[in-house]
Amino acid sequence: xxxxxxxxxxxxxxxxxxxxxxxxxxxxxxxxxxxxxxxxxxxxxxxxxxxxxxxxxxxxxxxxxxxxxxxxxxxxxxxxxxxxxxxxxxxxxxxxxxxxxxxxxxxxxxxxxxxxxxxxxxxxxxxxxxxxxxxxxxxxxxxxxxxxxxxxxxxxxxxxxxxxxxxxxxxxxxxxxxxxxxxxxxxxxxxxxxxxxxxxxxxxxxxxxxxxxxxxxxxxxxxxxxxxxxxxxxxxxxxxxxxxxxxxxxxxxxxxxxxxxxxxxxxxxxxxxxxxxxxxxxxxxxxxxxxxxxxxxxxxxxxxxxxxxxxxxxxxxxxxxxxxxxxxxxxxxxxxxxxxxxxxxxxxxxxxxxxxxxxxxxxxxxxxxxxxxxxxxxxxxxxxxxxxxxxxxxxxxxxxxxxxxxxx
Amino acid sequence: xxxxxxxxxxxxxxxxxxxxxxxxxxxxxxxxxxxxxxxxxxxxxxxxxxxxxxxxxxxxxxxxxxxxxxxxxxxxxxxxxxxxxxxxxxxxxxxxxxxxxxxxxxxxxxxxxxxxxxxxxxxxxxxxxxxxxxxxxxxxxxxxxxxxxxxxxxxxxxxxxxxxxxxxxxxxxxxxxxxxxxxxxxxxxxxxxxxxxxxxxxxxxxxxxxxxxxxxxxxxxxxxxxxxxxxxxxxxxxxxxxxxxxxxxxxxxxxxxxxxxxxxxxxxxxxxxxxxxxxxxxxxxxxxxxxxxxxxxxxxxxxxxxxxxxxxxxxxxxxxxxxxxxxxxxxxxxxxxxxxxxxxxxxxxxxxxxxxxxxxxxxxxxxxxxxxxxxxxxxxxxxxxxxxxxxxxxxxxx
Numbered sequence: 001x002x003x004x005x006x007x008x009x010x011x012x013x014x015x016x017x018x019x020x021x022x023x024x025x026x027x028x029x030x031x032x033x034x035x036x037x038x039x040x041x042x043x044x045x046x047x048x049x050x051x052x053x054x055x056x057x058x059x060x061x062x063x064x065x066x067x068x069x070x071x072x073x074x075x076x077x078x079x080x081x082x083x084x085x086x087x088x089x090x091x092x093x094x095x096x097x098x099x100x101x102x103x104x105x106x107x108x109x110x111x112x113x114x115x116x117x118x119x120x121x122x123x124x125x126x127x128x129x130x131x132x133x134x135x136x137x138x139x140x141x142x143x144x145x146x147x148x149x150x151x152x153x154x155x156x157x158x159x160x161x162x163x164x165x166x167x168x169x170x171x172x173x174x175x176x177x178x179x180x181x182x183x184x185x186x187x188x189x190x191x192x193x194x195x196x197x198x199x200x201x202x203x204x205x206x207x208x209x210x211x212x213x214x215x216x217x218x219x220x221x222x223x224x225x226x227x228x229x230x231x232x233x234x235x236x237x238x239x240x241x242x243x244x245x246x247x248x249x250x251x252x253x254x255x256x257x258x259x260x261x262x263x264x265x266x267x268x269x270x271x272x273x274x275x276x277x278x279x280x281x282x283x284x285x286x287x288x289x290x291x292x293x294x295x296x297x298x299x300x301x302x303x304x305x306x307x308x309x310x311x312x313x314x315x316x317x318x319x320x321x322x323x324x325x326x327x328x329x330x331x332x333x334x335x336x337x338x339x340x341x342x343x344x345x346x347x348x349x350x351x352x353x354x355x356x357x358x359x360x361x362x363x364x365x366x367x368x369x370x371x372x373x374x375x376x377x378x379x380x381x382x383x384x385x386x387x388x389x390x391x392x393x394x395x396x397x398x399x400x401x402x403x404x405x406x407x408x
Numbered sequence: 409x410x411x412x413x414x415x416x417x418x419x420x421x422x423x424x425x426x427x428x429x430x431x432x433x434x435x436x437x438x439x440x441x442x443x444x445x446x447x448x449x450x451x452x453x454x455x456x457x458x459x460x461x462x463x464x465x466x467x468x469x470x471x472x473x474x475x476x477x478x479x480x481x482x483x484x485x486x487x488x489x490x491x492x493x494x495x496x497x498x499x500x501x502x503x504x505x506x507x508x509x510x511x512x513x514x515x516x517x518x519x520x521x522x523x524x525x526x527x528x529x530x531x532x533x534x535x536x537x538x539x540x541x542x543x544x545x546x547x548x549x550x551x552x553x554x555x556x557x558x559x560x561x562x563x564x565x566x567x568x569x570x571x572x573x574x575x576x577x578x579x580x581x582x583x584x585x586x587x588x589x590x591x592x593x594x595x596x597x598x599x600x601x602x603x604x605x606x607x608x609x610x611x612x613x614x615x616x617x618x619x620x621x622x623x624x625x626x627x628x629x630x631x632x633x634x635x636x637x638x639x640x641x642x643x644x645x646x647x648x649x650x651x652x653x654x655x656x657x658x659x660x661x662x663x664x665x666x667x668x669x670x671x672x673x674x675x676x677x678x679x680x681x682x683x684x685x686x687x688x689x690x691x692x693x694x695x696x697x698x699x700x701x702x703x704x705x706x707x708x709x710x711x712x713x714x715x716x717x718x719x720x721x722x723x724x725x726x727x728x729x730x731x732x733x734x735x736x737x738x739x740x741x742x743x744x745x746x747x748x749x750x751x752x753x754x755x756x757x758x759x760x761x762x763x764x765x766x767x768x769x770x771x772x773x774x775x776x777x778x779x780x781x782x783x784x785x786x787x788x789x790x791x792x793x794x795x796x797x798x799x800x801x802x803x804x805x806x
Contacts (some may be wrong), residue, residue, distance in 0.1 A: 026528035035529050035776040040529045229435040233442060243784040245745035247759060248776065255772050259456050340545040347547075347752055354548050361555070374555045381553075382544045389543035 012376035020287045055377075058370015060366075063373025064380045067360045071381065074351050083190070084199055085141050086177045092117075092145045094174060097377020098167050105398055107153075112391070114149035117142050175210055179203075193271035196351040198384060200270070204342040204352065208277035209335050215278065217324075221315065223286065224293055235284070241283035246344055250276045256349045273345045281338050292323030325403065332396035336389050343385075357381040360372025432593045453773075464773040468765075475764050478754045479672050484624040490765055497706075497761030504609075504757065505744040506676065508682045512743060513736075515683060516690025524581055538688045547749055550681040557673035561665050574658060574665065581670040586656040590644055594652035596639020601643035605633030674755040678747065686743045690736060697732035698724060729801055741787050748783075758782055 017025070027037040064071070073084055092113070099110025106236075121142035156163055186189050195203065202293055222234035239248065253276035267275075296319055304314040324331075343354040351359060363375040423429045457463055473493040474486045480496045522534035541549070558577060561567065566576035572637055574581040608631035616623050644652045658668035671679070701724050709719040750757035759779060766775040 009626040026526070029526065036527055040527075044529070075456070087671050227431055227435050227438075229439050233438070240780075240784070243787040244780050245759070245783060247748045247751065248779055248783065251763070252776055254767075256453070256776065259453045259772065260543040262452055263456065340543075343547045344749070347749075354545065356552070357548070358551065371559065374552075374559075378548065378552045378555070382548055385545055385548065385770060386540065386543045390539065395541065399533065 003300065053139040058376060059369050059370070060313075060376035062369075063360055063363075063366055064376055067356075067400045070197060070360060071384075072197045072352065073199045074356055075194050076196065076199065077190060077194065080184075080190055083181050083184070084366075087181055088141075089146055089148055090178070092148040093152045094167065094170050096149040096154075097163055098152075098171075099149075100153045100156025101163045101167055104402070106397055108398075109391070109395070110149055110153055114146045114153075117146035117149070118232060121146065143362045149162050160400050175206065195270060197356045200345075200350065201339070201342050201353040203270075204273060204277055204345060205335070205339040207274045208281050208338050208342070210280035211274070211278040212285055214280035217289055217320070219282060219286035220289035220293060221320075223290055238283045238286050241280055242287070246276075246280050246341055247347055249280045250344055250348050252276070253279070268295075268313055269348070271349055273342075273348065277338065277342065281334070284337075285331070285334055288334055289323060291330070292325075292327035293319060295320050295326055305348040328403065329396040329400040332399070333391055336392050339388060339392070340385065353381055353384060440654045445448055453790060455783045457773075460770075462770050464771060466774050468769045468771055468774075473765070473768075475768065477761065479675065479756065490769070493761055493765065494758070494778065497758035500756055500761075501744070501747055501758040501782075501785070504679055504682070504747050504750070504755070508679055508686070508743050510742050510748065511679070511683045512686040512690055512739075515687035517694050519687055519691030520694025520698065523557045523691060524698060534691070538691060541685060541688045542692075542722055546681065546685045546746055547752060550677060550749055550753050552675065553677040553681045557677045560673075564660070566660070566665075572655075577673065578664065579670045579672045580676045581658045581665045581668050583655050583657050583667075585653050586667075587653050590610075590648040590650060593648055594640050597643070598637055600641070601633040601636035604618055604636055605629040608632050610661070669700060672755075673752055674750070676759075677753055678750050678755045680744055682746060685746075686739055689739050689742070693732055693735045693739065694728075697728040700731050703726045726801075730798075733794065733798045733801060737791060737798070740794065744786055744790065745783065 028034045069078070069081075073081065076084065078302065095110045095113055097105070099107040121139055124139050124142060182203075183192075183194070184189065219234050219238060222230045223238065225231045225234075250273065253272045254269065257272050257275060260269065300318055301314055304318040309317065342352060345352055346355045346358065357377045357380075361372060361377045366373045451669070454463075456626040469491040470489050470599045472487050473490045475493070476486055476495060477484050477496055481499050482494070482496060484496050518533055519538065522530050523538070525531045525534075557575075557579075560575050560577045563576045563578055566574040566581070568574050570584040606629070610624050612623065612625035612628070616625070641652065656667045658665040658670075664670075703722055705727065706719055709723040710716075714722065747757055748759040751763055754760075762775050766772055769775070
């Protein structure tokens with residue numbers, strides 16, 4: 001008995017079935033399924049062949065290929081393009097090092113990132129030179145980033161576990177450093193009114209999550225507090241924000257924030273959007289964290305109190321770490337929602353990725369192309385949003401299985 | 409005589425270490441900080457507004473709105489007041505949200521069941537649909553549907569689906585049932601059917617309660633009501649010579665369609681986008697709800713000799729429903745709130761009308777307060793309704 005328990009549990013062997021048997025079981029098990037399968041097969045074939053024909057024959061791709069920069073960085077000054085490139089380079093190095101240091105999910109992400117960049121580089125080789133602006137630097141950049149990630153991976157592959165804490169610090173520092181690089185210092189600052197495209201989308205989403213996280217945790221703790229004044233304040237805030245759409249919060253921030261603050265204080269549009277996204281996201285985050293807090297057995301708190309920890313210590317050392325660990329997948333889900341929601345800043349006049357798409361397909365020079373370029377533009381932009389969201393949701397699912405959490 | 413502390417009893421806790429007093433102090437300080445901040449924001453705002461001569465007031469509500477609204481469920485023209493225009497916006501929001509909720513629920517349930525189908529192809533098509541639609545921003549999808557609706561042909565060359573549904577660049581025209589003059593002759597039959605159905609249902613329930621065993625009542629009641637209504641339908645046709653209700657087929661006239669109902673492109677794009685998007689979330693809720701029902705329940709039901717359909721209807725669904733309702737409520741709320749994106753594709757919902765009002769009057773504070781209050785009360789009403797339904801469903805449990 002004891003020997004049996006110590007052995008690794010073997011998986012039950014899967015009965016292997018032939019192709020025909022598989023088809024019979026999964027597609028043609030009875031007359032109804034057979035009919036359904038045939039109809040669906042026909043529809044899928046029609047849809048896919050139509051899509052393929054469109055992708056190959058449409059002339060509209062020119063709208064996207066001639067506006068790559070607008071999609072990625074908006075109206076950011078072209079001669080300053082090295083700044084976002086530098087930030088992406090930093091991310092590549094950090095990602096590569098993390099992949100080597102942790103293996104597991106970061107490794108998959110790092111390899112995926114590197115491969116994706118290399119593939120994009122190869123794709124840019126296939127484009128006619130006049131459509132890649134500026135040709136040399138774009139290709140160099142794409143291959144360079146791929147190589148940097150790979151180098152980071154290689155550097156941290158042996159004994160990378162020592163790098164873990166410095167890397168955590170690096171990721172935390174990345175946010176302020178990146179903002180500093182993108183803005184520039186001194187006379188030559190680049191106003192946020194010039195920020196746009198995918199870059200702006202990322203900045204809004206990351207700022208939103210970074211800033212709303214502490215606020216959300218505080219609200220969640222406040223909502224579970226014994227002190228009635230604090231509790232009711234948090235309840236009121238959370239329910240108020242969750243009861244109204246994000247557009248109203250964005251609108252309020254863009255219209256009312258300048259009113260609320262003294263005339264000397266100028267808040268630019270991007271900061272206003274960040275404030276709105278943060279305030280909005282914090283309420284939802286608070287509810288997620290509260291779910292984690294509620295899942296912690298009472299005994300944990302009682303044990304901590306019995307050991308002589310005070311309220312603050314109990315919260316910081318016992319309840320919060322367990323609660324946050326349990327809600328990591330939910331928090332990633334929240335981040336995905338935030339990432340998609342940043343597209344609403346179009347309504348208050350910012351030009352993020354979606355705004356750039358709109359700017360492209362409404363350009364007058366596409367009138368000559370039958371049907372315009374809106375299909376192609378939306379196709380590409382939706383693809384970009386999709387890749388990020390899908391990667392994140394898969395990551396969340398993987399974390400969920402790895403930590404065996406998420407079942408509250 | 410001096411009062412001395414009895415030996416063995418500890419000295420009084422100083423107030424700064426007494427948790428009860430600390431709690432009060434913390435709360436007072438917190439309240440002061442919150443009130444102080446709010447007061448500061450409020451007074452700066454009022455200063456600014458006073459200088460701009462725009463002190464908040466609701467007086468503008470009685471002035472004529474003087475802007476057109478492209479579609480309205482109630483008669484509207486620009487000479488109506490701002491308050492009336494706002495009401496039009498609220499009604500438009502409710503219209504798109506309520507139709508959207510019904511359609512998204514139907515599509516979502518179909519999707520959720522498709523995701524669990526034993527047909528490999530159907531299951532994977534549903535999965536691909538969910539994974540694509542969920543991971544792309546709703547606003548992008550709305551822009552896409554709107555751009556597509558703009559690319560439809562002119563009314564004269566409308567794309568026809570069996571002559572019942574037409575797509576054209578002014579909207580979507582659908583054949584719609586319309587009551588004829590002889591509807592009055594049919595109405596008593598409808599009432600009779602309703603009364604018979606309800607009566608049958610109540611009688612059966614009393615019977616079940618007396619025998620203390622469950623049975624099927626609702627489907628039979630519906631069948632009886634439908635049969636009587638149908639009989640009346642035919643009888644009216646025979647007596648009056650025409651059907652009491654006919655399907656009105658849209659006909660192409662010189663300047664557009666007459667007959668049927670036509671949705672504007674803005675409304676159709678918004679509704680379509682909201683339904684397509686929300687249905688994926690509802691589908692996932694339905695799927696996980698069904699999967700969450702203990703496997704033993706299904707096995708036990710099958711062992712008792714229930715058929716597959718009976719197992720689903722009597723064992724799985726009632727239990728899954730309890731898991732499904734709370735997250736479903738939040739999806740309904742999300743759909744309602746997301747309908748505010750109408751402003752981006754030119755459908756005059758509550759948010760869009762408020763935006764125009766704000767631009768014209770400059771009364772930011774009252775307008776935003778009104779918008780927030782409207783959404784809050786819609787949300788609150790929906791949650792109350794769903795909580796009531798939830799409670800009713802929970803009672804099924806012993």
